[in-house]
Amino acid sequence: MEKGKFIAIEGVDGAGKGTQIQLLKNYLQDNNLLDNFLFLKEPGGTIQGEDIRKTILKYDLDSITEVLLFYSSRNELIKNKIIPALKEGKNIVCDRYELSTFAYQIYGRQQKQNKKLIEFLQDKISLIPDKYYFFDLDVEISKQRANKRDENNTRFDNEGVTFFNRVREGYKKEIKKYNHKIIDANKSIEDINEIFLADLKPILNIKK
Numbered sequence: 551m552e553k554g555k556f557i558a559i560e561g562v563d564g565a566g567k568g569t570q571i572q573l574l575k576n577y578l579q580d581n582n583l584l585d586n587f588l589f590l591k592e593p594g595g596t597i598q599g600e601d602i603r604k605t606i607l608k609y610d611l612d613s614i615t616e617v618l619l620f621y622s623s624r625n626e627l628i629k630n631k632i633i634p635a636l637k638e639g640k641n642i643v644c645d646r647y648e649l650s651t652f653a654y655q656i657y658g659r660q661q662k663q664n665k666k667l668i669e670f671l672q673d674k675i676s677l678i679p680d681k682y683y684f685f686d687l688d689v690e691i692s693k694q695r696a697n698k699r700d701e702n703n704t705r706f707d708n709e710g711v712t713f714f715n716r717v718r719e720g721y722k723k724e725i726k727k728y729n730h731k732i733i734d735a736n737k738s739i740e741d742i743n744e745i746f747l748a749d750l751k752p753i754l755n756i757k758k
């Protein structure tokens with residue numbers, strides 16, 4: 551059986567990745583393709599990872615603890631969900647992945663000294679996605695959107711514009727190491743969806 555494809559979706563909080571992931575799900579459902587996909591979200595996505603997620607979002611943590619917990623959650627996800635599903639021929643769409651750690655923990659948090667640790671963990675633990683999509687939006691706009699959502703704000707949502715500008719800059723630098731597409735998320739939801747699907751379909755071998 552052919553291995554599935556692994557797609558990772560990234561963006562600063564409020565950049566619209568959730569909406570685009572939902573539109574992708576709708577498209578797959580409408581075309582009877584959804585069974586061939588597994589949608590995941592980081593941090594979390596496994597029983598173990600959901601507990602780790604709670605700890606990450608609840609407490610102020612030392613920067614090394616924060617990195618190790620994101621990788622603990624990621625390792626459970628990779629071993630228990632991502633690898634088995636890819637082997638079965640399923641495609642994975644993951645809402646956030648390792649690029650978030652580079653962008654938030656190194657650039658957002660200004661902890662360049664932790665880059666070697668992250669690269670070590672990447673080498674030991676990670677699978678590199680077939681493609682990264684980065685939904686890129688002006689930080690002021692994404693912050694307004696993220697603030698409007700009343701769902702439980704995490705301690706990351708409470709960071710200021712300068713933090714998220716560093717995160718955005720980090721994304722743009724680090725994404726260059728991978729197969730990727732940066733999508734301008736200032737466009738309309740429909741236009742973004744069209745650009746996203748047009749790029750994604752050939753990778754997933756979808757002809758419709």
Ligand code: TYD
Nearest residue numbers: 563592593620646647650651654704706707
């Ligand atoms: P979540 O509520 O899942 O945010 P979103 O819906 O925007 O994805 O919260 C996860 C937060 O954790 C989010 O603000 C980004 C942050 N994060 C990191 O700092 N590093 C990481 O490696 C990951 C995966 C997430």
